[in-house]
Amino acid sequence: MIPYATAAEAEGALGRPMTWAEAAWFRYSSATPDYCLHFHTVILLSVVYTLVPLPLALLELRTSAKQTSPPYKLQPRVRRTPADFIRCYKNTVRVVAPAAGALQLHYYKIDLSFRPFVPMVGIRTGLPLPSVGETAAQLLVYFLVEDYQAYWVHRLLHTAWAYDKIHRVHHEYTAPIGFAAPYAHWAEVLILGVVAFASPAMVPCHVTTFWLWFALGGIQSIDTHSGFSFPLSPTRFIPFYGGAQHHDFHHYTGRHTQSNFAFIFTFCDYIYGTNKGYRLP
Ligand SMILES: [Zn+2]
Ligand SMILES: [Zn+2]
Secondary structure, rough: OOOOHHHHHHHHHHOOOOOOHHHHHHHHHHHOHHHHHHHHHHHHHHHHEEEEEEEHHHHHHHHHHHHOOOOOOOOOOOOOHHHHHHHHHHHHHHHHHHHHHHHHHHHOOOOOOOOOOOHOOOOOOOOOOOOHHHHHHHHHHHHHHHHHHHHHHHHHHOOOHHHHHHHOOOOHHHOOOOOOOOOOOOOHHHHHHHHHHHHHHHHHHHHHHHHHHHHHHHHHHHHHHOEEEEOOOOHHOOEHHHHHHEEEHHHHHHHHHHOOOOOEHHHHHHHHHOOOOOOOO
């Protein structure tokens, strides 16, 4: 919670007038305890994983009903029914939401001294708000660190024991859909949740950047699992971005794949030689 009783007090501490964004943040956060602010991450993730995959799911169902395939579908022969989407989403709610929620609560409350963990690593909720440049630079670092860490975690998940016990669940979808982005064993959700938290823990940010990081990470994961590759997608202009095509190949080749372990960019697979058999058109 912001430690100032009035806007004038906050401006006195800043040594300048607040921007409109800071004034809005002051109004919102001064009345909200920090544990509520941090719980916003769970709400945000629930909204992202529910609403973002919906348009392409509806498009796919509409064309499947006409026995056709929508344009730019990567595996056009695979037809989905409403039951497929409902089963996938139900799993997200049943497994992913409690695991992600538990992880978020752990970030906040449970450490040996029972002090809040998120503020301990330096994630702040006060003023000033970060600039656009600072936010963009931190998010870039987070995506690069996440990509590298998740690459190696994913490779480990493809060892025989880890695949059979954990990662097999995520690979049930050989032709991914957006709702299947978080479709995984609860242990994988926890492991990847810790990986996602590692970047802000290493380079601490403002809680608004923290929310943005989890929201963009969710959207990126949904895009990667969408099963569609649109020629004019804005992600095509991100250098080394793998996208749906890159990850779809990983799901298509399945259990014995040795290709395309990276979730975000393509350079880890290039550097470590795990892009064999995969060619961009
Ligand atoms: Zn995999
Ligand atoms: Zn996947």
